Amino acid sequence: PENIGILAVEIYFPKRYVNQTELEKYDGVSAGKYTIGLGQTNMGFCDDREDINSVALTAVHNLMEKYNISYNDVGRVEVGTETIIDKSKSVKTVLMQLFKDSENTDVEGIDTTNACYGGTSALFNAINWIESSSWDGRYAIVVAGDIAVYATGPARPTGGAGCVALLIGKDAPIVFDRGLRATHMEHAWDFYKPDLSSEFPEVDGHLSNECYLRALDICYNRYMTKLITKEKVENPTVKSFDYVLFHAPYCKLVQKSYGRLFYNDFIRNPDDSNFASVQQFKDISAEESFRSKDLEKAFITVSKPDYNKRVIPALLAATQIGNMYCASLYGSLASLLSNVPADELIGKRVGMFSYGSGLSSSFFSFQIKKSVADINKVLDIPNRLKSRLELAPKQFSEIMRLREETHGKKGFKPAGDDSSVKDTFFSGTYYLEEIDSKWRRSYKRT
Numbered sequence: 163p164e165n166i167g168i169l170a171v172e173i174y175f176p177k178r179y180v181n182q183t184e185l186e187k188y189d190g191v192s193a194g195k196y197t198i199g200l201g202q203t204n205m206g207f208c209d210d211r212e213d214i215n216s217v218a219l220t221a222v223h224n225l226m227e228k229y230n231i232s233y234n235d236v237g238r239v240e241v242g243t244e245t246i247i248d249k250s251k252s253v254k255t256v257l258m259q260l261f262k263d264s265e266n267t268d269v270e271g272i273d274t275t276n277a278c279y280g281g282t283s284a285l286f287n288a289i290n291w292i293e294s295s296s297w298d299g300r301y302a303i304v305v306a307g308d309i310a311v312y313a314t315g316p317a318r319p320t321g322g323a324g325c326v327a328l329l330i331g332k333d334a335p336i337v338f339d340r341g342l343r344a345t346h347m348e349h350a351w352d353f354y355k356p357d358l359s360s361e362f363p364e365v366d367g368h369l370s371n372e373c374y375l376r377a378l379d380i381c382y383n384r385y386m387t388k389l390i391t392k393e394k395v396e397n398p399t400v401k402s403f404d405y406v407l408f409h410a411p412y413c414k415l416v417q418k419s420y421g422r423l424f425y426n427d428f429i430r431n432p433d434d435s436n437f438a439s440v441q442q443f444k445d446i447s448a449e450e451s452f453r454s455k456d457l458e459k460a461f462i463t464v465s466k467p468d469y470n471k472r473v474i475p476a477l478l479a480a481t482q483i484g485n486m487y488c489a490s491l492y493g494s495l496a497s498l499l500s501n502v503p504a505d506e507l508i509g510k511r512v513g514m515f516s517y518g519s520g521l522s523s524s525f526f527s528f529q530i531k532k533s534v535a536d537i538n539k540v541l542d543i544p545n546r547l548k549s550r551l552e553l554a555p556k557q558f559s560e561i562m563r564l565r566e567e568t569h570g571k572k573g574f575k576p577a578g579d580d581s582s583v584k585d586t587f588f589s590g591t592y593y594l595e596e597i598d599s600k601w602r603r604s605y606k607r608t
């Protein structure tokens with residue numbers, strides 16, 4: 163099969179959000195810490211009526227409905243998530259409820275977990291399946307989603323929630339480049355979730371930033387080497403990509419990362435005339451290059467015009483919703499497709515950097531070969547964001563406390579009656595109705 167890639171995209175995010183300026187005031191931190199320091203505007207969140215099953219059900223059901231896809235035409239479904247509510251039963255098996263009427267149970271794929279990287283692994287599996295002798299001609303669906311919540315403290319404003327569903331197949335408008343994936347994996351304790359009685363991670367935030375940037379360097383240079391050897395591109399630079407999308411825990415890290423790609427280009431080709439203003443960083447050691455704030459600032463400045471043009475359009479979901487863990491990179495993809503007019507995207511090459519703590523990371527790319535106008539129309543992210551509901555930080559904290567109290571509980575119905583459903587959720591959203599005495603979860607759809 164040729165032109166394997168993405169044929170359809172749907173994103174789900176919560177209807178309710180908290181504003182980061184308000185959160186700064188409520189948390190008593192200095193004004194600008196979350197909005198300028200982290201680059202965040204708003205943060206979406208869920209109450210105890212949403213879990214990973216409900217958000218995945220919503221994303222997949224809406225994907226199938228909005229693009230009018232038959233469940234019989236799907237031969238693989240994979241879920242990437244780190245929101246674990248069951249040590250054995252996968253989210254994928256919960257999604258099989260949606261296939262019931264079609265009687266199609268011949269659907270490969272299961273869940274994949276490693277921090278924010280699971281969705282990327284699921285995507286690679288789906289592409290590989292279509293390229294393999296096991297493929298039977300049907301579509302694959304990749305689901306990448308998480309509810310990202312942190313304990314109170316410096317990491318809390320970097321939470322968020324969302325789920326992206328991708329329809330993968332041949333003859334796609336969004337086509338993955340073959341033979342160019344570059345991966346780096348390593349053992350690190352930057353962020354992990356050993357305490358199964360809590361939704362919160364154990365996180366060393368500053369270490370996680372270091373690990374992220376180091377992994378970015380390795381993956382990017384590996385990718386560039388492949389571009390030179392496999393595609394005979396002579397002097398590839400970050401400008402070989404019309405857009406670059408990143409895993410976006412918070413937008414400031416993305417801006418630093420894009421600057422870091424320019425630094426990597428500079429190290430490969432220091433005499434490039436674009437780098438006249440940063441020659442003082444030529445002989446700095448690799449280790450020092452991560453520590454130097456001057457270097458970071460200088461490359462943010464050098465990359466700024468391109469950052470505005472080639473990165474910002476993809477940061478809509480990241481700045482307005484926050485970190486969606488596995489869905490974060492794919493939320494950036496959805497933002498790009500929704501934010502840039504479809505006819506401007508034809509012929510463009512897009513780089514993707516995926517990072518999951520622990521750690522796993524990849525740099526890969528795709529090209530937009532045909533019109534994505536129908537995807538642009540379905541996603542409609544700017545308008546959907548406008549119809550959200552802002553809650554005060556106090557209400558947000560109360561809801562976070564409620565999630566903590568009900569995490570792992572059985573034999574209960576979440577608070578909130580059916581009359582409040584319309585205010586709480588967008589239409590077409592699944593929500594938890596009950597967890598019975600044997601922890602079996604049942605859902606309703608608005």
Ligand code: ACO
Binds near residue numbers: 194320485
């Ligand atoms: N106005 C403007 N900028 C400010 C202000 C202010 N009032 N106050 C602080 N800042 C700046 C700081 O100078 C700093 O800038 P820098 O990054 O250029 O140095 C930035 O805001 C952050 O401030 P810190 O003091 O470093 O923040 P803190 O240590 O409190 O927390 C952190 C930040 C570590 C990112 C935390 O939010 C966290 O742990 N998040 C979760 C981990 C994470 O997302 N890691 C990323 C990769 S792994 C993953 O995806 C989970």
